[in-house]
Amino acid sequence: MKEVFEFVFPGLMLMWVCFIANGVFADIFEEYKAKTISRLICSGVTLWEILLSKILRCVVVCWICEFLLIIFTWVVFDVGWKNPVMLFVILTSFNLFLMGFLSLVYGYSRSTELAYGIVVFFLLTSSVLGGSFVPFRELPRALQAIGRWTMIRMGNYGIESIFNSRGFWEVFRPSLFLIAGGTVLVALGTTVMRKRFESGKVA
């Protein structure tokens, strides 16, 4: 049964973190509407710094959430999480990509409600294709071909590689994709969000 949990929990954990991060990320817009960000700017902090600090806060929440889920599954279900260093690298790269994705969607959407709808749709689809609902190998071949490019599958593959004691490159390769993609997305997303906040077009 332990093996089954090792199959199921990583995908579920990543999906969980996505939805929690989404809720936390949307708070930036609540703070903007409540003029908290305007007051922060008056105190001499730049918008860049504010946005990056909010993203960092979101990453920290993800870390805490992941840490608690790992501890919970380890204690309750005896899931044998291995190689904490590589696990941290995988989860951090996953969180980075998630932040980039969220900042881009929230940056471009006309309203937070629309952004929320888009994010939920993408996260649900990505969870289905990435193997959070059922093991990835059980998906039809065509869906696997699409699913392997989702962030959940990449993160999941890294964790799966740790469980299966695969080589360093197998463990690290998906993280490399996530770090590269995440960095680009965060840069793009924060730029778009900064422009939106500066223009005041936040619904």
Place this chain on the structure above:
Amino acid sequence: MNVLRIAINDVRVVLKDRMIVFWWLAMPLAFILIFSFMFRDRTQDSTWLAVFKFDDHELAGILLDELRTDRYQIDVRASSDEHWIDDWSRALIIPADFSKSVLNGERVDLTITKGQGSPEKHLAAQTLLVRTLIKFNAAVASVNLIERGWSQASKDDLIAELNKPPQLSVDTKQHFSLRPPPSGFAFTLPAYMVMFMMMMTVMYGGITLIEERSAKRINRLVATPVSLLEIFLGKMLGRMLQPILQGGLLIAAGVLLFRVNLGDHPLALIPVIISFSFLCGSLGLLFGVVFRTEQQVMATGILMTMVLAALGGCWWPLEVAPKVFQTIALFTPSYWAIQGIHDVMSFGKSWGGVLAECGVLTAIGILLTCVAIPLFHWE
């Protein structure tokens, strides 16, 4: 009358949302379609077995013909395809000296490779091979092929021997009732219908209540000659009508698009859907009165409904889950809703057979409503 008017207005507000078709129909149908492939009845699937036949003798061909039986797909490949062997789940290799060795009475080893793939399928392929080899060896011995050598007469005798019906056979049954367990669309339609009915009612029901409160619409309604009880019941009924509508649409789509069988007594689905909708409505109302912002409803609503869906058996059949989870499932509304729908759709039960499920769903709904009543506010 006022209750009905408030309820219909609430449904109208939800239906005005342009995304409603997507969340109510398109998304659940996509889930139902995708997951139906994974939960299909695999006992009917054929087992694929690639074969490399390096021996051109007729005897090797006869062995191959014996392998070709129901539910096995024997795929004879050219030797040029040999480099693909590592990517295949399994392959049988018939060596070049197979016939020569058999006719000389020498031992021959056939090789079956094992790649990545279902272990059950590999076992099925191995079983087929062993069964065929036993029959083949018995036929070779019976017609005295080694002493007689290869001729038209010995070939005919061998084929005739192989075509004899077996004196002893085993008939495997996959399930022990006249009705097979739900699989494919019959499993995914109830599962994802329950999940999305719950999720959408919590989201739309909770969010619209928060919006109405912040826009002071409930305040204005209180000022009209409508009693507070009527307002509460109207809101409750409105949130109950939403899942009824969504469930009805999904069942209709399931029947029309996926040819899902609704069982012998399809009308018995009505009490199940109504009692589950009552539960969803009370949950939506509770979310609307407990939370203050839309973000809170969205974040908590999605996570909570997904937990309930997973624990209740929407994502995978509970039979594969450990005993602990099967016990936990008894405390989730999704479990009772799925059981009720399966009882009607897959196990042919009628009104009397779903009373327990409807009772539990209604009881949970009443409990949630009792919690929501004192918390209901309009400021």
